[in-house]
Each structure stands twice: as C-alpha cells, then as structure tokens.
Amino acid sequence: MASSLKVVLRKKANQDGTFPLALRITVNRKSSFIYLGQHVKESDWDEKAQKVKKSHPNSTRLNNLILQKKAEVNGKMLEMETQHKSVSSVSVRSHVKSTSGTSFFEQAEQHLENLRKHGKYNRVSAEKPRIKHFREFLKSQDIVFTDITIPLLNRFKAYLKSTRRITERTIVNHLILIRTIYNQAIAAGLVEPKHYPFGKNKVTIRLPDSLKVGLTLEELKLLENLDLSSAPRYWTHARNVWLVSFYFAGMRVSDVLRLKHMDFHNARLYYTMGKNLKAGSLKVPEKALRILETYPKESNHDLVFPELQKLESLEDPYLVQRAIATAVKRLDRNLQLLAKTAGIQKDLTMHIARHTFGNLSGEKIPIQLLQKLYRHTSITTTIGYQGNFINKDADDALDAVLDL
Numbered sequence: 001m002a003s004s005l006k007v008v009l010r011k012k013a014n015q016d017g018t019f020p021l022a023l024r025i026t027v028n029r030k031s032s033f034i035y036l037g038q039h040v041k042e043s044d045w046d047e048k049a050q051k052v053k054k055s056h057p058n059s060t061r062l063n064n065l066i067l068q069k070k071a072e073v074n075g076k077m078l079e080m081e082t083q084h085k086s087v088s089s090v091s092v093r094s095h096v097k098s099t100s101g102t103s104f105f106e107q108a109e110q111h112l113e114n115l116r117k118h119g120k121y122n123r124v125s126a127e128k129p130r131i132k133h134f135r136e137f138l139k140s141q142d143i144v145f146t147d148i149t150i151p152l153l154n155r156f157k158a159y160l161k162s163t164r165r166i167t168e169r170t171i172v173n174h175l176i177l178i179r180t181i182y183n184q185a186i187a188a189g190l191v192e193p194k195h196y197p198f199g200k201n202k203v204t205i206r207l208p209d210s211l212k213v214g215l216t217l218e219e220l221k222l223l224e225n226l227d228l229s230s231a232p233r234y235w236t237h238a239r240n241v242w243l244v245s246f247y248f249a250g251m252r253v254s255d256v257l258r259l260k261h262m263d264f265h266n267a268r269l270y271y272t273m274g275k276n277l278k279a280g281s282l283k284v285p286e287k288a289l290r291i292l293e294t295y296p297k298e299s300n301h302d303l304v305f306p307e308l309q310k311l312e313s314l315e316d317p318y319l320v321q322r323a324i325a326t327a328v329k330r331l332d333r334n335l336q337l338l339a340k341t342a343g344i345q346k347d348l349t350m351h352i353a354r355h356t357f358g359n360l361s362g363e364k365i366p367i368q369l370l371q372k373l374y375r376h377t378s379i380t381t382t383i384g385y386q387g388n389f390i391n392k393d394a395d396d397a398l399d400a401v402l403d404l
Contacts, residue, residue, distance in 0.1 A: 003025075003026060003027045003028075003077065004026045005024070005025060005073055006023075007021060007022070007023055007024070008021075008023075008047075009021065009040070009045050010022050010035075014039055015140075016039075018040055018041050019040065019041070020035055021035070021040060021062075022034060022036060023069055023070065028088070034069070034073070035103040035142065036065060036066070036069060037142035038062055038065065038142065039141075040052055040062070041056075043055070044056040044059075103142050103143075104134075104144065104145055104178075104181065104185075105131070105142050105143070106142075107184065108181050110184075111180070111181050112127065112128060119316065119317025119318040119320070119321060120317075121317075121321030121322040121325060122321055122325060124318075125325065126173075130174045130177050131177070133160065134156065134174070134178065137156050137159050137160075145185050145190070145191040145195060146195045148178065148182065148195075148197055150197050150202055150203055153175065153178070153197055157175070160174060168208050169207070169208050169210065172207055175203065175205050176205060179198050179205065182196065182197075182198070212358070213346060213352070213355060213359075214352060214354075214355035214358055215346065215348075215355075215356040215359065216359070216360075219344050220246075220356060220360070222343060222344055223338065223339075223342055223344065224243065224287075226239070226338065226341065226342045231341075234330075235334055235337065235338055237305075237334075238331045238335050238338060239338055240291045240294070241253070241257070241305060241331055242331075242353050243291060243353075244256055244288055244291055244292070245350060245353035246353040246356055247287055247288040248269060248282055248285075248288065249373035250355070250358065250373075251353075252275065252354065253331070253350040253351070253353075254274050254275075254321075254324050255271060255273055256305070257305050257307045257308055258271075258274065258303070258308065259271065259303070259304040259305065260301070260302040260304065261297045261299070261302050261303075264284060264292070267283065267284050267289075268281045268282065268283055268284060269283075269284055275375075278375040282373075292304060301314055307327035308327075310323075328350055331350055332349045332350060335349060336348055357373075
C-alpha cells in the first residue's frame with residue numbers, strides 16, 4: 001500500500017486573504033483532505049517544511065496541532081492495517097473525523113450546496129447569512145463539531161440578541177440550522193452522537209408563537225372595490241395576484257405564479273401544491289374567473305401570470321424559486337402602496353391573502369374541509385393554524401367576567 005501524509009494550504013482563499021490548512025491523505029494515488037479548522041496567510045506558510053513560519057503569532061501552537069494531527073492519522077492507518085481493514089484515503093478520513101470531529105463550516109458549505117442542487121433558493125438565501133453570523137461570532141475561525149458546546153451556543157444566542165439585535169424567532173432559526181448541520185454530520189459518521197449539544201437538559205429549541213393577522217371583511221371589500229382606472233398597471237396586477245390567491249383558499253404565491261391555463265378544466269382548477277406535492281381541485285369562483293380572463297392564453301410556458309414567463313425553462317427549480325422570490329418582493333411593495341391608498345392600516349403582503357382566508361373562514365367551515373382547502377398533510381397543522389383566527393370562546397369568557 002503506497003501512502004503519504006502532507007499538510008497543505010488549500011487553494012480557495014477566505015475573504016480575509018487566509019487559506020485553510022488541511023491534511024492531505026494519499027493512498028494508492030487517491031487523495032482525501034481533513035481540514036484542521038485553522039487558516040493562515042500564504043506568506044506565513046513554509047510549504048517545503050509543512051509548517052507555519054515564525055512570522056505567524058501563533059506558529060508554535062499551530063505547528064503542535066499539525067504534528068498532533070499527523071500522528072493521529074498515522075496511528076489510525078496503522079491500526080486499520082493491523083486489523084486488516086480496508087485502507088483508503090476516504091476510509092482513513094472517515095475514521096479520523098468520527099473520533100476527532102470535522103470542520104463545521106466545511107459541512108455547512110456542503111449543506112448549502114445540497115440545497116442548491118435541490119432547487120431550494122429560499123432556504124439558501126435565508127441560511128447563508130445565518131452561517132455568516134456564526135462565523136463572525138467565532139471571529140472568522142473554523143470550528144469542529146466537538147467544540148460546539150452548550151456554553152458556546154448560549155454565548156452565540158446572547159451575541160445575536162445583544163450585538164445583532166435579532167428577534168427571538170430569528171435566533172431560533174439560527175439554532176435550528178446549526179442543529180440540522182450537526183445532525184447531518186452525525187448521520188455521515190463525522191462526529192459521535194455523545195457530543196450532541198441539543199435536547200433535554202441541553203440546548204432546547206422552542207419556536208415562539210407567531211402572530212397571524214388577516215384582513216377583515218370590510219378591509220377586503222376596500223381592496224376589491226378600490227378604483228384603479230387611473231393607477232399604474234402593475235398596481236392592478238398586484239391586486240389581481242393577491243385576490244386570486246385569496247379566492248383559491250389562500251393559495252401560496254409560489255403556486256399562484258406557477259398557474260397555467262391548462263390547469264383549468266370545466267370551471268375547476270387542478271393543481272399540485274409545490275410545498276408538499278398534495279394534488280387536488282377547486283371550483284373557480286366567478287370573481288377569480290373575471291381576473292383570469294384578462295390574461296392572454298398565448299403566453300410563454302402557458303403561464304397565466306407574467307412573472308416566470310421570461311425564464312427560458314421551468315425545469316431548474318433553483319432559478320424558478322429565485323424568480324418567484326424577486327417577484328414577491330415587487331408585488332409586496334405594490335401591495336403596501338395599494339393598502340395605503342385604500343385606507344387599510346395593516347401591512348398588506350402576498351402571504352396575508354392566506355391569513356385573510358383563515359380569518360374570514362373562522363368557525364364557518366368544518367376543520368376537515370379546511371384541511372383539504374389548505375392542502376395540509378396533517379389535520380393537527382390545520383387546527384393549529386386556524387386557532388389563530390378563532391377567538392369567540394375566549395371573547396365570550398372575557399365578557400362573562402367583565403360584563404358585571
């Protein structure tokens with residue numbers, strides 16, 4: 001077995017001009033890398049001696065780390081050969097990482113890349129800055145999973161709240177992301193579960209309740225009846241998209257913008273929800289039909305609305321999600337102007353169409369039918385969601401005490 005170990009600087013530089021240190025394991029001419037979680041400038045690296053130059057302020061500590069890691073990998077290779085295990089650069093790397101931990105940010109980049117490959121533009125755009133915040137908290141230093149401890153996570157939470165001025169819900173989203181990446185590392189055998197810092201008597205994650213507010217019937221009528229005859233066309237278009245979403249039981253905007261003329265048959269809409277792939281059909285209300293008839297049928301990709309028609313293809317989900325995200329920002333800006341013109345004091349966005357349907361349906365529709373309309377996989381989700389809009393029992397209880 002021909003094998004070698006060498007410490008190298010990887011080619012891709014960080015934003016601060018430093019390069020990641022990595023141990024290159026080569027077995028039978030095939031190489032794998034173990035990142036050491038440290039970064040140095042090219043001028044501070046002695047490539048021939050495979051050591052950090054004395055010009056680096058922490059050269060002694062870093063060189064000791066390099067010697068320790070090389071000895072660890074050498075020992076693991078000898079152990080595997082003695083036990084007659086299959087030895088390859090990948091197997092050695094896996095065995096070493098499972099005991100010593102691996103680079104969090106290396107795994108985080110892999111997580112983002114997997115999301116990109118699956119077309120998850122919204123998650124990439126949301127989670128990339130969260131990873132950046134964690135890196136900034138660590139002062140741009142990498143970290144192995146075994147060093148992500150309960151005290152460190154608590155300090156990170158305090159940092160987000162005091163320095164970043166981030167809301168509790170967003171702080172929770174940061175922790176969920178770290179937990180997700182940690183779970184992926186455990187599943188890949190890169191870190192042992194005993195080091196896991198989340199769960200009972202550790203760092204617990206609880207999603208705070210979010211306030212869901214929809215339009216009242218009076219506010220809805222203000223929007224429907226608003227005279228836009230002299231207004232810009234994009235105002236009318238923004239209202240049309242919002243109303244179609246509302247008329248189809250609060251259809252998500254990503255599904256509204258994907259609607260095709262071929263989805264409509266015999267006065268019914270047939271579509272599959274993008275979020276959970278649940279299929280079904282709905283009656284086309286007369287109000288929705290009048291709006292749909294104003295959009296030409298001879299359109300690119302047969303799409304009803306124009307936002308995605310500029311794309312050459314709808315086959316790349318990442319590009320489609322990116323186009324939808326851009327369109328929603330533009331629609332929301334116009335909806336806020338519409339709300340101001342109509343005298344609606346609430347923050348009007350595309351997502352409020354779904355909340356408005358929930359608010360107006362209240363207790364009028366059986367929960368099983370609401371589950372079907374919302375396309376929820378679980379009725380528990382429907383009960384929890386609709387609970388935001390059912391207030392009669394609580395109001396009656398309060399009146400019973402105060403109506404003396």
